[in-house]
Amino acid sequence: MLEVTSIKKGIVLDHITVGNGLKIFNKLMLDQVDYPVVLLMNVPSKAMGRKDIIKIENNIDIDLAFLGLIDDSITVNIIKEGKLGQKKKVEIPKNVKGLFSCHNPRCITNFDDYVKPEFELVSSDTLSYQCEYCEEITEYKI
Numbered sequence: 001m002l003e004v005t006s007i008k009k010g011i012v013l014d015h016i017t018v019g020n021g022l023k024i025f026n027k028l029m030l031d032q033v034d035y036p037v038v039l040l041m042n043v044p045s046k047a048m049g050r051k052d053i054i055k056i057e058n059n060i061d062i063d064l065a066f067l068g069l070i071d072d073s074i075t076v077n078i079i080k081e082g083k084l085g086q087k088k089k090v091e092i093p094k095n096v097k098g099l100f101s102c103h104n105p106r107c108i109t110n111f112d113d114y115v116k117p118e119f120e121l122v123s124s125d126t127l128s129y130q131c132e133y134c135e136e137i138t139e140y141k142i
């Protein structure tokens with residue numbers, strides 16, 4: 001295995017589908033933080049062939065729904081005092097609030113700052129979500 005500084009406390013996002021690591025890194029704006037972060041790409045994996053990994057040396061709140069939306073193969077490992085504390089598998093969220101905007105240009109959520117878009121999952125194959133306000137279907141794309 002590739003030897004990279006192991007972290008003492010923080011979060012390791014493991015089993016990221018190859019190619020999604022950089023997208024998640026950018027979405028979480030990890031290029032702008034002042035604590036150590038590592039992005040590993042194309043790491044050999046028994047289960048997946050190849051995978052991406054992100055290590056974050058800080059206890060930050062990560063939105064599991066958001067990660068599940070981008071890539072539902074991710075495992076979130078919480079590291080405490082150099083040991084694995086908790087392991088969580090992300091899932092495609094059934095309900096989403098405010099993570100993306102409604103496809104319908106006339107939808108109230110697109111021009112009223114006080115109304116956050118809310119969606120319900122209608123198809124996990126295409127990541128299609130139905131807007132709670134206008135019922136329009138939006139397909140989520142990274």
Ligand SMILES: [Zn+2]
Nearest residue numbers: 102107131134
């Ligand atoms: Zn809408």
